[in-house]
Amino acid sequence: MSEQTLNLTLKIWRQETPSAKGYFEEFKVAISPDASILEVLDILNNDLEKEGKRPVAFESDCREGICGTCGIVINGHPHGPIPKQATCQLHMRNFQDGETIYLEPFRAKAFPIIKDLIIDRSAFDKIQQAGAFISFNAGSAPDANEIPIPKEVASLALDAAECIGCGACVATCKNSSAMLFVGAKVSQFALLPQGQPERYQRVQEMVAVMDEAGFGSCTNTYACEAECPKGISVTNIARMNRDYLVSKMTTKS
Amino acid sequence: MSSISNWLTSSIGKKFIMALTGLLLILFLVVHLINNLFLFIGPDLFNENVARLDAIKPLIRVVEVILAILFIYHAYNALTLWWNNKKANPDKYAVNGSKENSTLYSRWMVITGTIILIFLFVHLSTLWATYNFGMEGSEEFYDVIRNLFSNPLWALFYFVIMILLGFHMNHAFQSAFQTMGWNHKKYFPLVQKTGTAIAVIFTIGFGSIPIYFFLLSLGGKG
Numbered sequence: 302m303s304e305q306t307l308n309l310t311l312k313i314w315r316q317e318t319p320s321a322k323g324y325f326e327e328f329k330v331a332i333s334p335d336a337s338i339l340e341v342l343d344i345l346n347n348d349l350e351k352e353g354k355r356p357v358a359f360e361s362d363c364r365e366g367i368c369g370t371c372g373i374v375i376n377g378h379p380h381g382p383i384p385k386q387a388t389c390q391l392h393m394r395n396f397q398d399g400e401t402i403y404l405e406p407f408r409a410k411a412f413p414i415i416k417d418l419i420i421d422r423s424a425f426d427k428i429q430q431a432g433a434f435i436s437f438n439a440g441s442a443p444d445a446n447e448i449p450i451p452k453e454v455a456s457l458a459l460d461a462a463e464c465i466g467c468g469a470c471v472a473t474c475k476n477s478s479a480m481l482f483v484g485a486k487v488s489q490f491a492l493l494p495q496g497q498p499e500r501y502q503r504v505q506e507m508v509a510v511m512d513e514a515g516f517g518s519c520t521n522t523y524a525c526e527a528e529c530p531k532g533i534s535v536t537n538i539a540r541m542n543r544d545y546l547v548s549k550m551t552t553k554s
Numbered sequence: 555m556s557s558i559s560n561w562l563t564s565s566i567g568k569k570f571i572m573a574l575t576g577l578l579l580i581l582f583l584v585v586h587l588i589n590n591l592f593l594f595i596g597p598d599l600f601n602e603n604v605a606r607l608d609a610i611k612p613l614i615r616v617v618e619v620i621l622a623i624l625f626i627y628h629a630y631n632a633l634t635l636w637w638n639n640k641k642a643n644p645d646k647y648a649v650n651g652s653k654e655n656s657t658l659y660s661r662w663m664v665i666t667g668t669i670i671l672i673f674l675f676v677h678l679s680t681l682w683a684t685y686n687f688g689m690e691g692s693e694e695f696y697d698v699i700r701n702l703f704s705n706p707l708w709a710l711f712y713f714v715i716m717i718l719l720g721f722h723m724n725h726a727f728q729s730a731f732q733t734m735g736w737n738h739k740k741y742f743p744l745v746q747k748t749g750t751a752i753a754v755i756f757t758i759g760f761g762s763i764p765i766y767f768f769l770l771s772l773g774g775k776g
Contacts, residue, residue, distance in 0.1 A: 312648070325648065377651030408645045473655060476639035478565075508566055517642035518565035518635055520663060521729040527655035536737045542566055543735025549561040 306331045307393055310401040311345070313357055319413050319421075325403070334394035338381065338404075339364060339371060341393060358417035364389040366530065369465030372472065373418050374405040379469035380530045387467065387530045407472035411479070411515040424514040425466050425482065431510040432503035433486040439495045448494050461488035463531040470525035470533075476517030481525035483511050484537035491544055501548035508545055566733075568635055573730035575628040580727065580752065582621055587759045594766070597696035604685070604695040629671050636664045659725040666722040673715045699763070704771030709764035716764075720757030724750050 308331050316323035332341050339361050346356035362370040366387040373388045375381035381391040396402060404418060412420040439445070450458075462485075470481035487504050490496030496503070519538060526535045561567045589607075592600040607614055652661060684698055703709045727749030731737060736745070 374647055374649075377647055377649035378654070382651075382654075403647075403649045405647055405649075408643070408647060410642050410644055473651070475643060475652060475656075475661065477643035478639070480565075508564060512565050515642055516565075517639035518569055519733075520635075520639070520660065521725070521732050522652075522656035522660035524652060524655040528651075535732065536739070536742075539732050539735045539737035541735075542569070542733055545564075545566045546570060546735060549557075549567070554557055554560075 305334065305398075307334055307396060307398050307400075309341075309393070309396060309399075311341070311404060312401060313404045313417070314406055315357070315417055316406075316414050317416065319415055323414070332393055334392070336393050337364075337389060338373070338375065338391045338393065339389050358415075358419050360419050361389055366390045367465060369467030369530075372407050372420075372467045372469055374403075374407060374472055376403050379407060379472040379528050380467070384527070385530060385532050387465075407468050409468075409471045409474075409477035409516070411477060412468060412471060420468070422466075422468050424516070425468060425479070427514060428479065428483055428507055428510050429466075429486065432499070432506040433490070435490065435495055436499065445495070450493065454492055458489050458492035460534065461485045461492065461537050464489075464529075464533050465531060467530060469528050469530060471516065473524045473528040474517065474519075475522065475524070476520055478519045478525075479511050479514070479516040480519040480538045480541065481529065481533055481535065483507055484535075484539075484541040485533045487541045487544060488537040491540060501544065501552055504541060504544040505548050505552070505554060508541070568631055569733045571627065571631050572635070573733040575624045575631070576726050577730050578624055579621075579628060580723070582624075583756060587756065590760065590763060593696065593699060593763055597694075600696045601693050605693050625671075625674065629667070632664060632667055657725065659721050660729070662721060663725055663729075666718045669715065669718050670722060676711075700767050700770065703764045703767035706768060709768035712764040713761050716757050716761035719760065720753040723753035723756055727752055 308329070311328045311330060312325045313328060314323055315326045328345055330341060330345060332344065336344070339359070342357055342359055349356045359373065360370045362368040364371070366389060369387070371388040372379055373381075375388070375391065380386060380388045381395070383391060383395055406414050406418045407420050408414075411424040412422055415421050464482060464485035466482060468479075468482070471477050471479050487507060490503060491500050521535075523535050526533065562571060589603060592603050680702065681698065685695060689695075689698075703712070728742070728746045731742070731745045
């Protein structure tokens, strides 16, 4: 444990209801460099509750970087300025004493703000339900091991499957495009034998729901890859584009 | 038919059209650049070359119509994409980290593209219109260029636009490959370098012409 404390100014987005007008509220905190950003909010909320004020609403679940719940835009970067980690893994030692930190919710039309830093990511659920599954019995683990899969292919599929669906790609994209997310979800099945029977139907249905949900389209700035806490590659978007093109040229729909 | 229109109006379909029309327009610019480089060899060869193209006017007209369709579709699609993307992302961040996570070339595509579109109209109304309808039987095509760029404002205007064209190309070429789905770590770095090379060649190749003729005009008749 380090001895010193950091004096930080937090500017946090406050928004009472989805339709209310939001604003930044300023808080001064003195905090240990070993605290995570979510712990800073916990401590701040304890103090606010003691004073009878409304605590800052934010989401978190696992607090170990694997559930994708805790997305906050910190100083312009989803999950903060350190690459390849989730908000919950961001510790205050990465900031300087006296620094001002902006905390904002993920902003996209398809992700409406519920309250303060909490957003509604159900658009992602709709995309998942449109095709990110295998609708036949693919057997149990030993059955899967019966099918030889080259190491390189298995690694690519697992890299795509690392996506935790946090929405940082949408949050950072200037077009609020969900293509990194959908590309990853399409790829993890497209790469493996069990995903083949429904491969082209899946990509069409997931893209259709993505378009309906009000996400923008990709202009290949690759900001999503740079900000993704799991480092999902934009080659997954290329695979989705390729599969979509092939599906449109080889199927009736 | 409806399934094709569904495809082409989907987000990925629109991107596919951007990529396809964009690559074809790059092909046109390559041919355009080769023709332009005759300017450096001298008036005789350049005038001869333009006259040769003039001799196959009906064919050129067909190509021009195809080019017009490509340009219009490329621009129309870009603007609808831009508008839809704007609607998808209406609220901006107080602090924006885009400088650290993406290139200026990629973020400026709609800006450089719009400026190039405006330039295209200016370019058509000056040089293309003169070549096609304003020559009055003369075949001194070279002189038209020389006169235009003896004006420093025209020379500067063309030169600046060619830099922006380079910005556009630097992102465009690799972006088209990504959209088409041709992205593999084996060859994508080469695609990116090729795109940058095209950007540099276009900027230097096209951009040197106004500079050359402006400098020539400073030295009297050349």
